[in-house]
Amino acid sequence: MSETVVPASVRALIVVPAWNEEQSVGETVREIRSAVPTIPVLVVSDGSTDRTVEQARAAGALVLELPYNLGVGGAMRAGFRYAVRHGFTAAIQVDADGQHNPAEVPQLLTGLAEADIVIGARFAQDDEYRVRGPRRWAMVVLAKVLSWLAKTKLTDATSGFKVTGGRALPLFAEHYPVEYLGDTIESMVIALRSGCTVTQLPVRMRPRRGGNPSHRPFKSAIYLFRAFFALLLALIRRWDVSVNTVPLPTPVARKGGVA
Secondary structure (H helix, E strand, O other): OOOOOOOOOOOEEEEEEEOOOOOOHHHHHHHHHHHOOOOOEEEEEEOOOOOHHHHHHHOOOEEEEEOOOOOHHHHHHHHHHHHHHOOOOEEEEOOOOOOOOHHHHHHHHHHHHOOOEEEEEOOOOOOOOOOOOHHHHHHHHHHHHHHHHHOOOOOOOOOOOEEEEOOHHHHHHHHOOOOOOHHHHHHHHHHHHOOOOEEEEEOOOOOOOOOOOOOOHHHHHHHHHHHHHHHHHHHHOOOOOOOOOOOOOOOOEEOOEEO
C-alpha cells in the first residue's frame, strides 16, 4: 500500500467497542498500535464479564468500562464523548474482532477532507467478502435509501468501519442512538438531516479472530424485518439535534484503568 497523507489538522482517536472479546481484543489493539502508532486506541468495554478489560490494558489501550451492556451504540457514544472532551477531531470505529484492517485507517482519514463521515465500504470493490439472503437484501435497500438522502452513492451503509469527524463528531457525542441497528441506520439519518456530509472508500473485510458473530444465519429474516422497521422509525422520527455546549461529565481513561 502506498503511503497515505493524513491532513495535519486531524487529531484522531481509534475507538474499539468490545463486549466479551477477550479472545481477540488484545491482538486487535496490538495490530492497531503497530499499523498506526501515532493514533491513540480507546477500548470501550461494553459491560464485559470476561477478561476483555485486562487483555485491552495489557495490549496498551486506554480503557473505558461501562457498568452494563448498552450495545454498540452506547459504547460508541461513550467513545465519541471521550473524543470531544479530550480535543480529538476524529474518531475511527474499529471492531474488536479483527475483521477491520487498521492499515486502512490512514486512507479513510483522508476522506475527512470532503465529508464529515467516511464509511469503509465492504462492497465498493471486487472482494471475497459476501453477504447473502435477507441480510444482503436489507443492506441493498438501506444503501439505496441512504444514498438518496445523502445525494451520493453509498453501497454499504451498515458498515461498522468508519470515521466520524467535522460536524458529525460533536453531534454523535450527544445524539448517537443506542437502540439495535440505531448505530448504523438511525445515526446516518440523524447525520444527514443535520447537514452532515457522507462519503465512502473501499475496504476489505477479514474473518473474525474469535468470539461469536452478532448475527447468526437463522436470525437473518429477523434482521431483515428489524432493519426496515428501524429505517422507517428513523425517517419519520423527529429529533432535537442541537449540540449541547455545556461539557458533560466523562470518565477519564488511562492505560491502567479509568480514573
